[in-house]
Amino acid sequence: MSNDPVASNLPAIVGVLGGGRMGAGIAHAFLTSGATVTVVERDRESADAAYARVADSVDKSLARGAVAESRDELLARFSTSTDYADFAAAGLVIEAVPEIWELKISSLQAVEAVLAPEAILASNTSSLSVTGMAEKLQRPANFLGLHFFNPVPASTLIEVVIGKQTAQELVPASRGWVAALGKTAVVVNDAPGFASSRLGVAIALEAMRMVEEGVASAEDIDNAMVLGYKHPTGPLKTTDIVGLDVRLGIAEYLHETLGDRFAPPQILKDLVAEGKLGRKAGQGFYSW
Template identity: 75%
Template sequence: MTNSNETTPTTPSGLLPATVGVLGGGRMGAGIAHAFLTRGSKVVVVERNEEAARGAQGRVAASVAASFDRGVLEGDRSEVLQRFETSVDYADFALCDLVVEAVPEDEKLKADALRAVAKHLSPSAYLATNTSSLSVSGLAESLARPESFLGLHFFNPVPASTLIEVVVAEKTSEETVAAARRWVSGLGKTAVVVRDAPGFASSRLGVAIALEAMRMVEEGVATAEDIDNAMVLGYKHPVGPLRTTDIVGLDVRLGIAEYLHSTLGDRFAPPQILRDKVAAGELGRKTGRGFYDWS
């Protein structure tokens, strides 16, 4: 997939932060770094150790190279990468105008990481979490400046996705929300602004459809392929709910479903087929098998 909105400005537009930090350089973190980097911001990704930092460096460099090779980016690719660096020191966030946390979807891990980042931010900097379902208000509770904090839910793959869900926590200021709208526009994407609630809008709807599709497979109603085709051909979804689950990761979907089950009730109870597949290590595309064979 490509995003026709991708361009390579030599300097960031007035809509974007000049310097952006990303905590965590996995698939999502690298994608977020790519998005800001190819729109002209300077980007630093901070990782837990040197090995992880090298991995993040490679992922971002490969992503940028692929965009140039496909022709969606033009100009000097070396100039783009000159604005990118990795680090293992949180102090390198001190000069950032915005830092986006992109560590795994674990509430304690994210809360601890956000507190650690916040210690190094300038008084004018913004902080965001890339959570897809956790309470942004809950994550803000231990932050000294909750008014400058919100959720920025990017979608995978970030370079190709045109949506960012802006999640407004209880103490997020209107000025912070306005700034987030500007950033999303500067990235060439569309903002959907939602109040902080379990699963927000996108995850809550997406997981609800996916869980029902899993129950249909479990009950023998139809194959995964036919269920997906029903949604693709009948409702014009670009990808069916079960293939999407494989792309996102069954373990990720299970974690979100368990959280929604605990907060919204039994309608989000994970089907046994999902638990069984995760227990068997069938996590989707990243392991070669989920509801589909990716080998």
């Protein structure tokens, strides 16, 4: 993997809005591939936490021998901020805030306002309409979806989502960025849930119904998919890793847009109401 962002087709300067688990993972991916990266967060405490997440991820990459540069060299190209204006020089900014429509739109509009006219803006949304977001922007042709998967450093997939107004030249360009990150692009046209979330949620919801109906335990259902279909973890453990609240939000959106086959099971709604959100809460379908 080249550490020259120009030679590797990456924009030399990349911004990430939101430094949580996903945003930090995205920042790490671009940073270790040679780009200069800035993460913008809502306040200094959150920005400091984002810096710590990325630094920790860098340390793990160094321990695995996955990068050739030193820690000091890598972190010299990384910064965090609370000011959108620090995205001004970026050639690409990826929004990675929570899956709340109003928050996505306001965040994207605020970022677009400081970007150069030729800069590209992307959303890491896992299900929301890329075309709908683009309609709220001044330069919709410069906007697309780049759906990363958790955990970003270990995942080899990025779903490239093309909206109705996305410039067609962004398709090969985004394929080049993904390849430069050492990952594989799957290109889909904008539709509810895209390809990955739509299929993944459909399987997970049916697995939840099976638990609800007493067909089998969560462990046995997951083992059936791991051993029989070569899933890496199984749909219920994956739900715990993603977050039950996140899965519920996607299911509600797909239910609204695609119909009753995506209606969230009561067990999912109950667990979220009880604060059992999966790994991040210590309890979901599994104890962590």
